[in-house]
Amino acid sequence: MTESNKEAAPGNPSNVPAKTMEAIVALCRRRGFVFQSSEIYGGINGFWDYGPLGVELKRNLKDAWWHDIVRCPAKGPDGNLISMAGVDCTIIMNPKVWVASGHVGTFADPTRKCPGCGHFVRADQLWDILATSSEWFASLLQEFTPVTGEIDTPRLIKWARGKGKKLAPNLALVRDPEVTLSFLATRVNGQPTAPPDLQEIVRHLATSQLHATGLQEPCPICGGALGEAKPFTLMFESHAGLDKTEDSKVYLRPETAQGIFANFRNVVDSTRVKVPFGIAQIGKAFRNEVTPRNFTFRSREFEQMEIEFFIRPDSAKEWYAFWRDARFNWWKSIGLAGENLQLREHDRDELSHYAKAGAGTSDIEYRFPFTAPGFGELEGVAHRTDFDLRQHAEHSGLGDKLKYFDQEWQVKLQGEGVAKEEINKKVKYFPHVIEPSAGADRGTLALLCEAFTPDAGRPSGVFMKFHPRMAPIKAGIYPLVNKDGMPEIADKLYMELRGKFNLEFDEKQAIGKRYARMDEVGTPYCFTVDSDTAKDQTVTVRDRDTASQQRIGIDKVGAFLAEKIGG
């Protein structure tokens, strides 16, 4: 193609899209990676379908994970091959599982969160709690004249600067006494015939004047302005059986982890695994997110790839570090190798309740176009201590029967001459858990974002630079033109290899158009049969990233692909 032709072609530079989420979403839809769920009915917020190419991409990701984690795991920090067992648990489980895990109960009722201190308050109990068990509220009440309820401004300012500062640091009155009280005075003077009652006064004292459009209500702990009331059960509910009663209520699992914990005993008893070992699972989970957003990044239905790795409590540090680094390197190995991937150790105040005492929590994060310059979580690696197994031991009534008996350790301690009593204390225990928990949909999205490469040299202005192992289609097998025996040779090659690789055969239209299509769906190689093939048994290999070509023997194509795609 000449330079002037290029200007006229659809691939002229003005067609090169910026690497924005909008452009990525458009390509996903145009080429069949991701569609909106039930789109013909207007879609449904937070749910997405994978199309013909998307399902291949996501499957390649999951297959690579399963292969590298379950079937063919690496060596651990102790130099031994890692022991890993797979499971596939149901989405709906006995509801008691979610009581034990803490998902039911704590957050089931309309609840308000304090942005200042993070405290949760039941919405319907707020005023009761303020009246009966809020330290600052009790102290503040003493500053009002009991009978008249008159507002003594200097007295309240004094309180705000003294006791208030210690007891309710986030209360508007404490942060800015003059402005807050003038706000209240305006209200009192504005409607002298309808003086505010105590609740309204307190609302005024909790409201920064910036919020003059509506009154806030204070957190009983710190006085901060509470967020809106929300039912903090993010679990989807359903009913098992025809009778839709409270007793038949079940939940769609909000994480796959609990299925693993609930099966801990079964796996130990049926497979001869010994601590340290892991149980791995890939499966759907559901969270009724308040705000699904950012394409598939936060969906209400999503797929997790989780490992619960069970270890002796005293080896948490080394296993935590091992899994954190191993998982980070794994994401690198499948193509997220650049600056867009980072490993971030959590600060202490970010840690979940059970992880506070642990060896740490870290996130493997990717810089998505919609988070940039920030990062979004792909996978979390957490030391969950023995929290989950203890919870299930307690709630199931199994108690110590859920403990692991470490016979290997027993023998070792006996050899070291440790006292029998001490050995017995040590060798029956709840294993600690290192949990690498990855999002399959987030991983797929990161692969799509990473692959998206604007390039003025391509007809559509963009090509998808997938790692060959992840690419939905591994190669195109094409006759250069649709005559002179070329289609027959190409077809024979295709039939030979299609069982081993996902390939495309296409004899229609100009060769450039076929290459261009493969660029846009990220196919790393195209093999083309031309007029020389019949003479010398070679084909051309066209490389997606460089658009360069070389000739190889037609009998070498399978080996070439196997080597490039790797595993």
Added chain:
RNA sequence: GCGCGCGUAGCUCAGUGGCAGAGCGUCGGUCUUCCAAACCGAAUGUCGCGGGUUCAAGUCCCGCCGCGCGCUCCA
């Protein structure tokens, strides 16, 4: 959940009260000798959904749904 913006063919968009359109892509044909060639032909629309105003609504009004952005949320 709140606020702002957006929604017409697969994609990018035009159409500001009067016949539903273009380019690209897709498909078929002629052709072909390595990067979306050319030519000929074809298919493709609940104008996001529902209601209202009007002789007449893609266009004006209301409600809803979906998407994006900012708050909020993310155990």
